[in-house]
Amino acid sequence: MIIGSGLIAKSLQHLDTENTVYFASGVSNSLETRNSEFERELSLLRTAIQNNKGSRLVYFSTLSVHDQSKQNSPYVLHKLQAEDLIKNISENYLILRIGNIVGAGGNPNTLFNFLKNRISEKTPFILHKKARRILVDIDDISRFFESEYKHLNNRTVNFSYPYYYSMNEIIEAMEEQLDTAAIYQENEEGDFYPVEFDDSVTQYYSEVNAADYLKLLIKKYL
Template identity: 60%
Template sequence: MIIGNGLIASSLKNIDSEDMLFFASGVSNSLETRSSEFEREFSLLRNTLENNRDSKLIYFSTLSINDQSKQNSHYVLHKKEIEDYIRENSENYLILRIGNIVGKGGNPNTLFNYLKAQISNSNKFALHTKARRLLIDIDDIASFLDLNCAQIKNKTINFAYPYYYNLSEIINAIQLKMDKKATFEEVNEGDFYKVTFDENINNFFSKTTAEDYIKILTEKYI
């Protein structure tokens, strides 16, 4: 069963199963502050879990939980609260903390969509030279779950391609694919946070280099 209708939910249709409860509905805007939006997701999760006790719960959280600069944000506090609730109330679960998703459509403010739009529209933007980002192809979420979900029980896993891309690497790949030069100003700012990756994640991506992965993303989504 799939709960949700956004980008992640749509990507899971080919692996939908009566034995699995994919909870892909919730607050997608990390800048959200309205308590009603967070409570809506929490209420839906509680009710869904209560009515599907025999199914394995797969919940999609965020790698931002590891970002020390966002520890007091409404979004991160909400995700932490939901993760704790799942651990205490589900007997069979998998929590995936997702990195920066790259896919067709979705939130226009995601990093890849933002950079694509700026370059396409010839807009000048700031490039934070110290920033690093963990990317994930939306299709890899379903592929990973299809291969590994049944064997993994009651774990929280950081999920992204295990390489910290700097913004220059991402912009250069997009420029190359679009055959259009980006206009930006380098700013000596930016940050990133280190996360640890489960052996399952490293094995899943072991045959793809970081250079190849960014090329795959631009070929598919630019």
């Protein structure tokens, strides 16, 4: 069973089975502040667990829970609350904390879509020189489930390509693919947060280096 209709949910359609509940619904906007939206997801999550006892629950959380600058954000606090709910009432689960998803379409405010639109439309933007970001191909999520997830029982796993890309690396690769120069001003702001990746994740990505992975994403989705 797949709960949700967004980018993640659509990428999992070919994995839809009766004995696994993929919970890909709820709050997707990291800037959300309305309690009603958070409560709606928690209620739906609780119902999904109670109505599917005996099934494995797969929940999609966020790597932002590791970001010290966001520890008090309503979105991060909500995701941690959802994780705790799962651990307390689900007997069989996998919590996947995901970084910046790259895919076809989706939220126009994601990092990848934001930069793509700004560069292709020649719209100026501000570049935070110290910022680094972790990226993940939307298709890697379903492929990871097919290859590794059966061995991960009642675990919380950080999942993304295990490399911190600088903004310059991402922008320069996009400029080359689009054959367009980005228009931006640099400042000294920005940061990144360290993430520990499970051996199953590093092994999954062991055959591709960081530069090639970025090129693959840009060629595939730009």
